[in-house]
Amino acid sequence: MNLEEKLKQLPNDAGVYQYFDKDGHLLYIGKAKVLKNRVKSYFKFTPKLLPADKLSPRIYKMITEVESLEWIVVPNEHDALILENSLIKQLKPKYNILLRDDKTYPYIYINLNEDFPRLEITRKVLKEKNIKYFGPYSIGARDMLDSIYEIVPLVQKKSCIKGKEACLFHQINKCHAPCEGKITKEDYAKLVDEALGFIYNKNKLVTKLNSKMEEYSADFRFEEAMKLRDRIKSIKKSQIQTGMDLATNENLDLFAIKAINNKAVLVRMFFRDGKLASSNHNYIKQNKDDINIDINEAYSRAIVNYYDNELPLLPSEILIADEIEEKRDIEEFIKQKFSKSISILNPKRGKKKEIIQVAHNNCDELLRLQNTSSETSLYEDLKLLFNLEKTPNRFECFDNSHMMGQATVGAMVTWEEKFVKSDFRHYNLEAKDEYAQMRETLMRRVESFEKNPAPDMWVIDGGETLLKLARDIRDSCGVNLDIVAIAKEKLDFKAHRAKGSAKDIIFYERAGEILKLELLPSDKRLQFIQRLRDEAHRFAITFHKKQKRKEDTQISLLQIKGIGEAKVKKLLLYFGTFDNIKNANLKELKEILNEKDAMLLLNYFKNLEG
Template sequence: MNLEEKLKQLPNEAGVYQYFDKDGHLLYIGKAKVLKNRVKSYFKFTPKLLPADKLGARIYKMISEAVSLEWIVVPNEHDALILENSLIKQLKPKYNILLRDDKTYPYIMVDYAELFPRLEITRKVHKRKSIKYFGPYSTGAKDMLDSIYEIVPLVQKKSCIKGKEACLFHQIKKCHAPCEGKITTEDYSKLVDTALDFIYNKTKLIAKLQEKMEEYAEDFRFEEAMKLRDRIKTIEKSQIKSGMDLATNEDLDLFAIKAGRKKAVIVRMFIRDGKLASSSHDFIKIDTIIDNEPTIDLNEAYQRAIINYYDNEIPLLPKEILVANEVEEKEDLEVFIKERFDRNIKIINPKRDKKKTLVDIALNNCDELLRIESSKNQTTIYEELQNLFGLNTLPYRVESYDNSHMMGQATVGAMVVWNEELNAFDRKDFRHYNLESKDEYSQMREMLMRRVDSFEKNPAPDLWVIDGGETLLKLAYDIVQSVGVNLNIIAIAKEKVDAKAHRAKGAAKDIVHYKDKDGSIRALKLKTSDQRLQFVQRQRDEAHRFVINFHKKQKRAEDKQISLLQIKGIGEAKVKKLLLYFGEFEKIKTASVEELKEVLNQKDAEVISSYFKENED
C-alpha cells in the first residue's frame, strides 16, 4: 500500500505516527490529537502528493524522503505525548531531536525533624514535610557537601549521634559532640544555618575553601590542600555567575536553547528561594544539514527537554517554568506535568523585568558554551570516523562490548561507554552482564538483546563497537533492525593467521568490519599509526580489560564453590561437565537429582544434591 492510500485510512483519533523511507528506516515520530488532521497537514495533494509549502526546511526534507506511514491509536493526547517520548528515546528517529539527558539529578536535603540535622545527598523523593531540599545539581553536589563538612562542625556521620561518647571527629574539632550533650539544639541549629548559607552562596564557600587550602599548604599538608583545590574547581564549574537575586522566595526552573554550526546547547538554570542555586548544560547534535546550513527545530527541542526532565520523580518542583523562546503546544506540556505531579505549573516566556534578565543570562551562557565548543579543532576524530565508516550520526557516545568465559565457567559480558563531552570513558555507565548462553555468538546475542531492552530507560548511543568479526556485526545489525532502532555499528577483530586469530600474534593486525551505504559488509585494514583505528582499538581494549577483570572475580567465586564440591569427591572434570550443561553455578545448586542425572550418574547426583541441601544458607 502506497503512502497516498495510507493517508486515506487515517483515523479521527489521538495517536502517534511514524514515517519511514524507501529502505524501511524510521525517519520521524510525532503525536497528534487527531491523526487524520495532523498527518495530512504535512502534504499538499494537487496536482500530486508533495510536501506542504508551509513546512520548515528540516521537516520538508523528511517528508520528501518518506514513502510509508504507520500509526498507533491511543485513548487521548496525553497518552500520545507519553508514547511519542518513549518511542523517540528507544528508536532514535533520524529527524527527531534526540536528548540524552533524562537522568535524575542529585539534591542536598536536611531533615528538620531530627534533633541534630545533617546534610545529605539524595535522588529520591521523601514525602515528609520536615525535609527541605536544595538543588538539583548536575555537578558538584558531593564536593559541596564534603566541603561544608570540612568547614562546619556538623554531625559528621549518621551513626555518630547514636554513640554515647565523643569520637575522633570531636578530637579533631570537626564535631561538637552532641552525643555527649556538649552543644545545645539552639546552638547546633545556628551551625545548620551557616552550612545552608554556603549552599546559597557558593562564592562564599569557595573563598572559605581557599583559606583552608592555604592553611593546609602552610602546614605542609599538601595532599589535603590538593583535594580542596580539586573541590574548588568542581564547584566553580557548576556555578553561573549572575549576581542576581529576585528579591523573592520564588522557585523557578529555566530552559534556554541556542543552535550553533555543529551543535545546539541547552542550558538549565534552577532558581531556589529567588537565588540561582545551580545550572547544567548539554549539547544537542545537529545531524540535519540543508543548503550547507545546520537546522534544528527549537520548539521540538524545548518540548523534548521539558518532557525528559519532568518525567522523573522530582523532590522540589518550581512555581513556574521559564523558557527563552515561545513554545507551541505548551498547554500539552502543562497537562503532562499536572498529570505527573498533580500540580499546576505554568510555562512562561518572560518579556520583561527580572525574569527576562534571567533568560538573557541563560542565553548568554548558551553563546559562551557554543563559542568554546566551536573553538575546538575543526576536524575531530568523530567526524573522521563518520566519514570513514559512513555513519549517519557523529559518534559522540560509543558503547563497546566484549564477553569472556573459560570452559563455560563464569560466563560474563561487559559494556564500556565513551563520552565525547568528557573526552574519556564514562565509568559510571559501565555495565557487567552475567550470561547464560554457552557459545560466544549466543553470549553476544544475549548481551545485546538485554541492552536493547533497556533503551527506553537508557537511550541508545550513537555507535556500538563489537569485539568480533563480520558474523557478530551481522548479528548486532539484525538485533537493532528487529526493533527499528537507528544505530551505527562496527566490529573489530584480529585478522586470521594460520586460520586462527590470536591477540598475541605479532603478525596479526586488526580489521574493522562495517556496513556501507548500500548495506554491504566491508572489511578495512588500517595502518597501526592511524588515529581512527587507535580510537576503535582503545574502545575494544577497555571493554576487554573490564570484562576480563569481572570474569576473574566471578571465576574466583566459582572456584571457591568448586573446591567445596571436590571435598565431596566430585572431581574437576565432573564439575566442568556440570557447568557446561547448566551454564552457571547457581543452577547446579538448585538442580534436582533427576536434572543432575542428565550429566552424571545416580550416586554423584545424590551426593551433589545432598551437599547443597545440607549447606543451604
C-alpha cells in the first residue's frame, strides 16, 4: 500500500504517528488529537502528493523523505503525549528534537521525624512525612553535603546513632556524640538550623570553606586544603549567578531555549524559597544541514521529559522564556502525573521577566562557547570518515572482562564533550564466551533505552563479528544509532599484541556492508576512538577485579574449618547476601550457628579486613 492510500485510511481518533523513509528507517514521531487532520496537514494533493507549503524548512525536508506511515490509536490526547514521549526516547527518530538530560537529579533531604537527623542525598520520593527536600542539583550536591559535614558537627554516619558509644568522629570534634547523650535534642536542632543555613545561602558556605582552606594551608595540611578548593569550585558551578532574590518564598522551575542557525541550547533554573537552588544546561543536537529548530517542539520535549520522572519537590509555577502552543496539554499531563495543577507561564514584566532575561543571557554565552569548542570539528570529521547522516555527539563504548570464566562483567562508558561518569554502567553477566557476553551486555543496555535514551554512536571493543551482532540488536529495536568497532590487528587468527607493533583496525557500516579501516597512529579520529575503548577496558577491569575479590571471599567461606557448604547455605537463606553475613554481629550469627562457629566467622572477617 502506497503512502497516499495510507493517508486515506487515517482515523478520526487521538494517537501517535510514525514516518519512515524508503529504507524503513524511522524519520519522525508525532502525536495528534485527531490523527486524520494532523497527518494530512503535512501534505498537499495537487494532484501529486507533495509537502505542504507552510512547513518549516526542517519538516519540509523530512516530508520529502517520507515513503510510509504507521499510527497507533490511543483513548485521548493525554495518552498520546505520554506514548509519543516514550517512543521518541527509545527510538531516536532522525527528525525529532532529542534531549539527553531527562534523568532525575539528586536532592538533599533531611528527615525531621528523627531525634538527631542527618542531611542525605536522594533521587527518589521518600514515603515518610515531615521530610524536607532541597534541590534539584545537577552538580555540587555531594560537595555541598561533604562541606557541611566538615563545618557542622552533625551525626556523621547513619550507623553512628545506632551505636552505644562515642566513636572517632567525636574524638576529632566532628560529632557531639548523641549516642552517649552528650548533646540534647534542642541543642542538636540548632546545629541542624546552622547546616540548613548553608544550603539556603551558598555564598555563606563558600566563605566558610575559604576560611577553612586557609586554616589548613597555614597548618601545612595541603592535601585537605586542595580538597576544599575543588569543592568550592564545584559548588560555585552548581548555579548561575543571578544576583537577585525573588523577594518571595516561591518555588519556581524555569526553562529557556535559544537557537542560532542549527545550534540550540536549553537552560533550566530551579528556584526554591525564592532563591536560585541550582541550574543546568544541555545543547540540543541537530544535523549540520538543519536550517532551524522548532522552538515549540523543543520546549514541549524538555518539559515533558523532566516531569515524566518522580520528583520529590514540585514548583508552584513553571516559567518559560517563549510562548508555546501545547501549554494546556502539558499542564494537563503534569496534573495527571502529580495530582497537582501547575501553571506554565511566560512572564512579561517584573522579577520573573528579569530572571528569564538572565537565562537568555546564559543561553547566548553557552552558544558562544560551543562555537569555540575544539571537539566540534572532530565530531564532524567522524561524520565524514564514516559517511554518517548526522554528526555524533554522544558515544557509548562497551567492553567485557573475565578470568577463566570467573567474575564475568560488562562495562559501558559514556562520552558527551567529556566522559560522563554518572552514566557509566557495570553489568554482571551470565554468558561464558565473548560473543554471548557482548550480546548480553548490549541487550541489557537496549532494555534501558526508555529511561536512558540511546546515544548517537556505539563503539564496540571487538571486530567484524561483534559489529554485526551490535547491528542486529540495533535493527531489532528500530533505533537510529551508528556503530563502529575497534579491534587489534590479527595475525594467524591471534591478536598481534607485540609491544609497539599492535595496530588497531576500525570496522564500520556503509550501505549495508561492513568495511575495514586502518588509520595512522597519529590520526586524531583513531586516537579518540582508542580513548573511548581504553576507558571502557579500564572500567571493565576495575569492576572485574572487585567482583573477583568478592567471589574469592565467598568461596573462601567454604574453606573455613567448621563452616561447610550446608552452613553457608543456611546463612545465605537467612541473611540473603554474603555482604549481609559479613556485616552481621555475634547475636545475629548465633540465630543460625552455634557460638563457636559464630565466633569463628567473626574472627575470619576481622582478619580479612586487617
